[in-house]
Amino acid sequence: MTAFITASLSILAADGGPFSSPEWGSSVGAPCLLGVPQACARLGALAVERSTGLGDDAHQHRKNQRVSNVSVQLEMRSLWEEFNRLGTEMIVTKAGRRMFPTFQVKLSGLDPLADYVLLMDFMPLDDKRYRYAFHSSSWLVAGRADPAAPGRVHFHPDSPAKGAQWMRQIVSFDKLKLTNNLLDDNGHIILNSMHRYQPRFHVVFVDPRRDSERFAHENFKSFTFTETQFMAVTAYQNHRITQLKIASNPFAKGFRDCEPEDW
Amino acid sequence: MTAFITASLSILAADGGPFSSPEWGSSVGAPCLLGVPQACARLGALAVERSTGLGDDAHQHRKNQRVSNVSVQLEMRSLWEEFNRLGTEMIVTKAGRRMFPTFQVKLSGLDPLADYVLLMDFMPLDDKRYRYAFHSSSWLVAGRADPAAPGRVHFHPDSPAKGAQWMRQIVSFDKLKLTNNLLDDNGHIILNSMHRYQPRFHVVFVDPRRDSERFAHENFKSFTFTETQFMAVTAYQNHRITQLKIASNPFAKGFRDCEPEDW
DNA sequence: CGATTTACACCTAGGTGGAAATGT
């Protein structure tokens, strides 16, 4: 997968699309440490569309047919919604922490024979910093946002792959890790603790044409699921979030008090 | 990686090279179960060249420059040699068993910007069936070989990748599993127990030319390390092999009696 | 004092050979 990075960067880096940004170009020649691509990218300010269960992309005009028909279904949506009702929190650590629930999707409408790259990034949901009021069990605005962390993207490690392969089974981003270390060199997603974020999912058609850069803006489609938004934290604040994590994450089984309710 | 299989098959299936075989063509359209490619291939009878440490390929004439300069170094060679002196045995099980030592190589001489596929296959070392004589602690010929198992290849899961990526660090085939189940549908390598085998390693340049099939025979290079040959078994026969496995395989640490000698 | 880091017990997931059971 890593070998592909430079190629996809050159495609995505083309101006005209929401992916265009100076950081793309500067990271093309960056060294890979431990085989993990250091491909960094600050994606442009694509408006975050509201979505319910089925992803949507407001920019469907002038899209290549290889992506315009793509549709995405969020897996474990009811679990995401249960967390979202309480106010989802995701732990960030220096070494990097996986998300739970894991971001998983079911794809359809891809060209089975075409190559696609799948990736995720994270948009700040607002320009604020928060703190948790334990007495009222609620989040309060604690000021303006800290300086934005380096914008990074996470390529699904199976990228690139044929549409048929992506549609064959659920696509899981379980290798994605969140960190609060601004100097992270493991290729993890860097977020500011006590800030709110919106995960985004992107499907990119790998255009085989020589001058594919010119079509970069029409070769991708983005999806946003508002039920996956979350607060980055270094320790859980809302005790009900902690309990729901313990109840639903198999790796936290050691902290369960009672019944093995089916999740 | 799996999405690539059909493409590589079409390249490798071309006649003229040692990879040519009817099985290649017939497996192109085969369904993938559990995402594991069912790409099967019976490779032609390439003569097994003797080799010591550094792999060699006797067929260097008319090779593409993208592969002709490739050289391969076997990792953990002294450990392989230690096993080989005793007569290496590899367990085969119905579910599939990893090799130990793991086949790992260090590559050089690849074109950093070109795409390569790395794969392994296993050649019968002779036409015999063996049994172990415990009284003399030696292997005896027990008759002619059983009917050959379905010839399969194992693509390194990072394939395809750029030469630069393959050369960046040691390439490990630790996902490769051996089975004695002739009906295996997990894509594992099928071997006959009580038969001797020679692992082979192949570097294939992914030719971007439209008519790449015509050049298939000159776009790969094969490497054989005689110190990696082994006897397939369902249970260890030579007790000294068992002890060396226990002493050197971290997963068998539970069976160690004494000192943590550095391996 | 709130936020972050660290060490840790307790899990999941899966790779070992042993020993007993089961074929052939």
Add this chain to the structure above:
DNA sequence: ACATTTCCACCTAGGTGTAAATCG
């Protein structure tokens, strides 16, 4: 007899939240 299968205790490797320590 010999070969194979199955179950198991014991590992590696790494994902959990906790509680205490540390930071700012």
